[in-house]
Amino acid sequence: MKAIKNIGLIIFLTGLSIFTGTIFTGSFSLTTSEVEAFIQEKGYKSDVIRKELIKAAASEKELNIFDFSSRVRAAYQASNDHYDALIARYDAEKNWDKKGEQYQYKIYGKPHTLSYELAKKAGKGYVKDNAGMFWWLTFGLGIIGALLFILPNFVLLGPAGIKNNGIYLESATNRGWIAWLVLIYLVSFYLVLYFMADYVVNWTYILDPISEFLNGGQASQWFVYGFLYCVIMIVMAARMYIKYRHNKYQVVRTTSVLFFQIVFAFLIPEIMASLGAPGYDFKNAFPLDYDFFFEWNLDSLSQSGAIGIFILVWGMILTLIIVPVMVYFFGKRWYCSWVCGCGGLAETLGDPYRQHSDKSLKAWKLERWLIHSVLVFSLVMTIVTLYCYFSGAQSFLGINSQWIKDTYSFLIGAWFAGVIGTGFYPIFGNRVWCRFGCPLAAYLGLVQRFKSRFRITTNGGQCISCGNCSTYCEQGIDVRAYAQKGENIVRSSCVGCGICSAVCPRGVLKLENGPEQGRINPTEILLGNDVDLMKLVNQK
Amino acid sequence: MEHIVIIGNGISGVTLARHIRKNSDKEITIVSAETDYFFSRTALMYVYMGHMKFEHTQPYESWFWKKNRINLKKGYVQQVDPKKKQLVFSNNETLSYDKLVLATGSKPNKFGWPGQDLKGVMGLYHKQDLENLEKHAPNNKVCKRAVIVGGGLIGIELAEMLHSRNIPVTFLVRETSFWNGVLPAGESEMINEHIKENHIDLRLSTNLKEIVSDENGRVKSVIIEETGEEIPCDVVGLTAGVSPNIDFIKNSETSAEPSRSIETNRGILVNRFLETNIKDVYAIGDCAEQREAIGNRRPIEAVWYTGRMMGETLAQTLCGNRVEYKPGHWFNSAKFIDIEYQTYGWVFSERSKKDTELHFHWRHPKENICITVAYDKDTNKFLGINTFGIRMRHKIFDRWLTEERDVNHVMEYLADANFDPEFYRAYEKEIITKFNQENNTNIQPRKKSWKRIFAKA
Ligand SMILES: Cc1cc2nc3c(=O)[nH]c(=O)nc-3n(C[C@H](O)[C@H](O)[C@H](O)COP(=O)(O)OP(=O)(O)OC[C@H]3O[C@@H](n4cnc5c(N)ncnc54)[C@H](O)[C@@H]3O)c2cc1C
Ligand code: SF4
Ligand code: SF4
Numbered sequence A: 001m002k003a004i005k006n007i008g009l010i011i012f013l014t015g016l017s018i019f020t021g022t023i024f025t026g027s028f029s030l031t032t033s034e035v036e037a038f039i040q041e042k043g044y045k046s047d048v049i050r051k052e053l054i055k056a057a058a059s060e061k062e063l064n065i066f067d068f069s070s071r072v073r074a075a076y077q078a079s080n081d082h083y084d085a086l087i088a089r090y091d092a093e094k095n096w097d098k099k100g101e102q103y104q105y106k107i108y109g110k111p112h113t114l115s116y117e118l119a120k121k122a123g124k125g126y127v128k129d130n131a132g133m134f135w136w137l138t139f140g141l142g143i144i145g146a147l148l149f150i151l152p153n154f155v156l157l158g159p160a161g162i163k164n165n166g167i168y169l170e171s172a173t174n175r176g177w178i179a180w181l182v183l184i185y186l187v188s189f190y191l192v193l194y195f196m197a198d199y200v201v202n203w204t205y206i207l208d209p210i211s212e213f214l215n216g217g218q219a220s221q222w223f224v225y226g227f228l229y230c231v232i233m234i235v236m237a238a239r240m241y242i243k244y245r246h247n248k249y250q251v252v253r254t255t256s257v258l259f260f261q262i263v264f265a266f267l268i269p270e271i272m273a274s275l276g277a278p279g280y281d282f283k284n285a286f287p288l289d290y291d292f293f294f295e296w297n298l299d300s301l302s303q304s305g306a307i308g309i310f311i312l313v314w315g316m317i318l319t320l321i322i323v324p325v326m327v328y329f330f331g332k333r334w335y336c337s338w339v340c341g342c343g344g345l346a347e348t349l350g351d352p353y354r355q356h357s358d359k360s361l362k363a364w365k366l367e368r369w370l371i372h373s374v375l376v377f378s379l380v381m382t383i384v385t386l387y388c389y390f391s392g393a394q395s396f397l398g399i400n401s402q403w404i405k406d407t408y409s410f411l412i413g414a415w416f417a418g419v420i421g422t423g424f425y426p427i428f429g430n431r432v433w434c435r436f437g438c439p440l441a442a443y444l445g446l447v448q449r450f451k452s453r454f455r456i457t458t459n460g461g462q463c464i465s466c467g468n469c470s471t472y473c474e475q476g477i478d479v480r481a482y483a484q485k486g487e488n489i490v491r492s493s494c495v496g497c498g499i500c501s502a503v504c505p506r507g508v509l510k511l512e513n514g515p516e517q518g519r520i521n522p523t524e525i526l527l528g529n530d531v532d533l534m535k536l537v538n539q540k
Numbered sequence B: 001m002e003h004i005v006i007i008g009n010g011i012s013g014v015t016l017a018r019h020i021r022k023n024s025d026k027e028i029t030i031v032s033a034e035t036d037y038f039f040s041r042t043a044l045m046y047v048y049m050g051h052m053k054f055e056h057t058q059p060y061e062s063w064f065w066k067k068n069r070i071n072l073k074k075g076y077v078q079q080v081d082p083k084k085k086q087l088v089f090s091n092n093e094t095l096s097y098d099k100l101v102l103a104t105g106s107k108p109n110k111f112g113w114p115g116q117d118l119k120g121v122m123g124l125y126h127k128q129d130l131e132n133l134e135k136h137a138p139n140n141k142v143c144k145r146a147v148i149v150g151g152g153l154i155g156i157e158l159a160e161m162l163h164s165r166n167i168p169v170t171f172l173v174r175e176t177s178f179w180n181g182v183l184p185a186g187e188s189e190m191i192n193e194h195i196k197e198n199h200i201d202l203r204l205s206t207n208l209k210e211i212v213s214d215e216n217g218r219v220k221s222v223i224i225e226e227t228g229e230e231i232p233c234d235v236v237g238l239t240a241g242v243s244p245n246i247d248f249i250k251n252s253e254t255s256a257e258p259s260r261s262i263e264t265n266r267g268i269l270v271n272r273f274l275e276t277n278i279k280d281v282y283a284i285g286d287c288a289e290q291r292e293a294i295g296n297r298r299p300i301e302a303v304w305y306t307g308r309m310m311g312e313t314l315a316q317t318l319c320g321n322r323v324e325y326k327p328g329h330w331f332n333s334a335k336f337i338d339i340e341y342q343t344y345g346w347v348f349s350e351r352s353k354k355d356t357e358l359h360f361h362w363r364h365p366k367e368n369i370c371i372t373v374a375y376d377k378d379t380n381k382f383l384g385i386n387t388f389g390i391r392m393r394h395k396i397f398d399r400w401l402t403e404e405r406d407v408n409h410v411m412e413y414l415a416d417a418n419f420d421p422e423f424y425r426a427y428e429k430e431i432i433t434k435f436n437q438e439n440n441t442n443i444q445p446r447k448k449s450w451k452r453i454f455a456k457a
Helices: A002-022 A032-042 A047-057 A065-092 A096-105 A111-122 A131-150 A177-195 A197-215 A221-243 A248-274 A295-302 A305-330 A341-348 A351-356 A361-391 A401-420 A432-437 A439-450 A468-472 A479-483 A499-503 A531-538 B011-023 B041-048 B063-067 B127-136 B153-164 B185-197 B247-252 B304-318 B394-402 B407-412 B428-439 B450-454
Strands: A454-458 A509-513 B003-007 B027-032 B070-074 B077-081 B086-089 B094-096 B099-102 B106-108 B146-149 B169-172 B201-203 B208-213 B219-224 B230-232 B235-238 B242-244 B268-270 B281-283 B288-290 B331-336 B339-345 B357-363 B370-376 B382-388
Touching: A002 A131, A002 A197, A032 A047, A032 A111, A047 A065, A047 A111, A065 A096, A065 A111, A065 A197, A111 A197, A131 A197, A131 A221, A177 A197, A177 A401, A197 A221, A197 A248, A221 A248, A221 A341, A221 A351, A248 A341, A248 A499, A295 A305, A295 A361, A305 A439, A305 A454, A341 A351, A341 A432, A351 A468, A361 A401, A361 A432, A361 A439, A401 A432, A432 A439, A454 A479, A468 A479, A468 A499, A499 A509, A531 B304, B003 B011, B011 B027, B011 B070, B011 B304, B041 B127, B041 B153, B063 B070, B077 B247, B099 B304, B146 B153, B153 B169, B153 B185, B153 B235, B185 B201, B185 B331, B185 B339, B185 B357, B185 B370, B185 B382, B219 B235, B268 B281, B281 B304, B331 B394, B339 B394, B357 B428, B370 B407, B382 B394, B382 B407, B407 B428
Parallel strands: B003 B027, B003 B099, B027 B070, B099 B281, B146 B169, B146 B235, B169 B201, B268 B288
Antiparallel strands: A454 A509, B077 B086, B086 B094, B106 B242, B208 B219, B219 B230, B331 B339, B339 B382, B357 B370, B370 B382
């Protein structure tokens, strides 16, 4: 069994290496007429960019993606520099007409994104020509290897039960060097994905056939990400099923997040796209879905006929009615650990790291400041955007609409949710984003704390203060602090993952939805002691 | 300001200190020789097993003590001088008190076995034992086999710990079945099976004769009393119970003035107010022995919960509201490797139960799940329940015990008491069907009702 695990690990690492290695393969070039076609398609009017792009992309040389990217970016830069210089010159000459004319030639957009678009067309090589085979060598080996590594646990872990043996003895799960390597890989992955997508254009070729099958179009970097996300969740869910097989709550919950990720976040949007409708994730609620009210989305929805209007109305109902009502009945968990994609990844890929959340009081204070600030930030951004959308203004309350959207997308959308939120799993735990950053979680949390039937009931006086619950609470809640006082846990940040209850060796904790009255029950003398004393002290 | 000194930073001493602080401004000092900060002894096993780090076993962050003005003093108290109201430490330092609380806990029993002090022989009680274990049994290369002597709760924990690092374990149990002095036969049998299912070499009705040393004063093997068999091993765990850790009190006794010494038996003798024979000296937790047992309870109750309850109670007395220690209904819990155990009220084993105590037992045909309900033969009064693999709601059983419900009531409303996580399979139907068959009753299970659960008693 151990041997199978080791073989699995080797196969997995081989798959991962090939996957990573493909980045460096292939050659990138276009013919002059292909570049012309691209320029036509993009509607560039400038002659300079035409010249520059042909020089950069229609090269005889065998360019790898990095050279190709830097040449293309330089081409855009050169073109823009040229017109900037003209603008400056006409400005100095006070030739306003001429100056104004130049703006149409300027090309906006992130350099790597522009380069990605061209690279997608320019790539050639073994990977692209043999996408199917490379799917097997990358995804295939990764999946097979990971499963071989995971499945033997069914036997190796012994009889069903909580098996956290060795978590703090192993490098991978105890912030050792393996954990740091994983962190570096994940962070690099997100940086490249968000900011240098052209570098990984080879990955998109591997998934082109699947993308074409699903939605008729070629794969983008986001398709790669979505597909990878699903694959990782499925494989790591197998691990969850084995590890927590004695705990039905975990089994059902894992199935639920898998379902919502695969069907709602992945398949439905792809199918919608193939039907020409805007691809929409019906479970992704604002303000987690922070660009729901951005102009481009509103425009696209309002131009998509009935389905667009439906999405618009649904999005609002989801946030304003469904979310709070469900939280009232079931707690925030219905979303955070049953439906949400971020939660889904945290509960599958992130499960081995859940113990790293910071339980200190300081961390709790930081959490409340941060998460509510992000909520306010997202709301201000949305108000500004909407005002500007309907009034046609550039800014509102002195805040420039484009600026605040860009800032939010960059800081919160990319860095916080992606690079830090997932990249830092191995060191800071699997719910950094959900705990400190997610504006939707902040909103759900407020409802959960003040108006909900959900609580974690503490079982009378049974707690032995062992600390398993606190250690494995991914949200950094010091569960024991409540349990050892016989007090129910009612906390805005609790995502109801149910792990505290699962790992408690004394059966102290139960997630339940019950009457609101008596939900919060501070106690000093615990059940089991003198009843008169309990009355005397607890009712003071 | 009155200075209250507590010897022992375990659950009883710390609970006491916290509650004194809530109710007063008195100066509080907690003394311990073991660790700087309070930690949860019950979690020691999880540190060795890698579920937690030692710091996770500490329920309070280190700023807590300063914020609550609880002085912590590390040192070993060698002598108590009640006349001068002063403690003497092993380094001859002294500390004066106005009131003294002894909360010194227990120490592992050693029954004078030959070789019991060899290197590699250890109990499992203090943090130092854990460090010792880490030294002698870091993995199965250094420790090729461990032998555990004594089949109680700590013994099975130690077995589970060693097993988690794939160290082969031989488990010597004096009784004919695991913990059958406490558990009824059916349950005890299920645990036997579960121990073996985990590949632990369980030897029932087996006593230790001696521990054999190698040339370096280290354990080499153990010899079995009954068969003379020699089992080679590198570690011997002695887990044959604990007794009050009060040698230093006994050493403090002055034969000249016996009336001035703190009176002890196995533990420190206290009355129902947790007062010793000496004014201003109290004892709580594992080290305290009731002069007269309370109800069915033993005079010394070495469990977490009672230590805590004594702390809660004594704090009242020390803050001017003198109250008797009056624990409510008995409850307890433990975990036997993967099987959780809870008990409410009294269920005695065949070895100790009265003839009027009847048992109803149900066991799942395949899984490690069972319950035993004890009730009175004549009145049908519900006496207690043991559950294995099913969690129960403390509050409900506590209420039923107070209301002196009969066993039929308990059966009928069993669903109210279930505390398993959501989506778990419930077994009330099977349980009640069996009960009906055995007792010719026709009890219909009721659905769980929040209204009843939250009803004020
Ligand atoms: C491995 C293990 C598992 C357990 N599991 C459970 C369980 O699941 N459920 C349960 O109910 N109970 C359990 N127990 C029992 C429970 O831990 C004890 O009943 C409880 O810790 C006793 O608390 P206490 O405050 O009385 O004493 P202790 O926790 O023993 O604290 C006494 C402290 O006083 C110190 N001390 C003693 N003498 C001196 C001196 N002369 N000078 C200075 N310091 C001194 C000791 O070093 C110690 O730190 C377990 C015990 C062990 C060892
Ligand atoms: S308190 Fe429990 S259920 Fe809530 S997030 Fe923490 S571990 Fe999960
Ligand atoms: S895991 Fe259970 S027994 Fe341990 S501290 Fe938490 S609630 Fe208490």
